[in-house]
Amino acid sequence: MATYPREIGRQWQNPEHIDAWFADRPRQSDHQRLRAQLVKLLPFEAGAAIRVLDVGAGDGALSRDVLSVYPRAEVVCQDFSDVMLTRSGERLAPFSGQVTFVKSDFRDPGWTRPIPGMFDAVVSSVAIHNVTDHARTADPGRIRGIFAEVFRLVKPGGCFLDYDHMYAPGPVTEEVYRKVRAASQADVKAEDEMETRVRGMELKLHEAEGDNDGPSSNLAAATSRTVQTHLEWLKEAGFDEVDCFWKEMRFAILGGFRYSG
Numbered sequence: 172m173a174t175y176p177r178e179i180g181r182q183w184q185n186p187e188h189i190d191a192w193f194a195d196r197p198r199q200s201d202h203q204r205l206r207a208q209l210v211k212l213l214p215f216e217a218g219a220a221i222r223v224l225d226v227g228a229g230d231g232a233l234s235r236d237v238l239s240v241y242p243r244a245e246v247v248c249q250d251f252s253d254v255m256l257t258r259s260g261e262r263l264a265p266f267s268g269q270v271t272f273v274k275s276d277f278r279d280p281g282w283t284r285p286i287p288g289m290f291d292a293v294v295s296s297v298a299i300h301n302v303t304d305h306a307r308t309a310d311p312g313r314i315r316g317i318f319a320e321v322f323r324l325v326k327p328g329g330c331f332l333d334y335d336h337m338y339a340p341g342p343v344t345e346e347v348y349r350k351v352r353a354a355s356q357a358d359v360k361a362e363d364e365m366e367t368r369v370r371g372m373e374l375k376l377h378e379a380e381g382d383n384d385g386p387s388s389n390l391a392a393a394t395s396r397t398v399q400t401h402l403e404w405l406k407e408a409g410f411d412e413v414d415c416f417w418k419e420m421r422f423a424i425l426g427g428f429r430y431s432g
């Protein structure tokens with residue numbers, strides 16, 4: 172942990188930032204749809220008593236989706252934010268006998284130490300990209316490390332499914348994404364305003380901590396956080412079959428299956 176300045180990631184301790192993220196209606200409705208899609212990709216019979224880890228669980232939205240299809244599941248919610256852990260505790264209170272909460276920071280290679288046992292499925296939604304989001308500390312290689320650490324938690328026969336933000340492979344594709352997004356979304360203005368507001372809040376936090384670099388992504392992060400690299404890292408981590416199951420512009424559901432033998 173000592174390698175990261177403490178202010179990075181502080182926006183997820185800030186209720187104002189968290190509320191702004193949840194208030195972004197168009198994006199939240201996409202996230203909701205894609206989390207449900209991710210759950211459909213789990214390779215288990217509905218209702219199976221599986222053990223699931225939700226990485227960067229936030230307020231527990233993905234865990235709740237898992238529990239609605241797998242009501243006998245045992246779920247571990249991992250996050251580093253006290254605010255989020257409190258909110259997921261409240262949201263998942265009806266499942267209190269089946270859900271446990273672990274506070275750890277996946278920027279730290281030791282983040283899995285407090286997590287007990289192995290899992291039929293490790294899942295995550297819009298969380299892991301956070302390790303590359305800041306100019307001074309962006310570490311795209313950390314995602315590679317996280318995938319390797321996740322693999323060690325997946326039981327034979329299990330899987331890892333990750334819905335997250337990806338970068339375009341280069342400036343031409345990036346411009347195409349921007350153009351398509353601008354043309355296809357009637358509410359793009361409202362969305363852009365929300366993004367500006369959230370970014371502004373992040374910037375204020377950074378300035379308060381004396382970090383003048385701001386929260387922009389650096390070149391290394393931008394060129395390596397593509398779907399292609401993620402798939403290579405999943406394979407390298409040890410997953411037997413890896414794939415991109417869904418992709419739309421900057422968002423994708425990726426994952427890997429571990430053979431049982």
Ligand SMILES: C[S@@+](CC[C@H](N)C(=O)[O-])C[C@H]1O[C@@H](n2cnc3c(N)ncnc32)[C@H](O)[C@@H]1O
Nearest residue numbers: 183227228229250251252276277278296298301
């Ligand atoms: C955009 S929210 C997504 C929450 C939830 N998975 C969902 O789909 O609604 C990102 C989450 O990742 C968590 N997070 C960000 N960086 C983290 C880190 N380094 N270690 C653990 N959790 C982290 C945040 O606290 C937050 O709950």
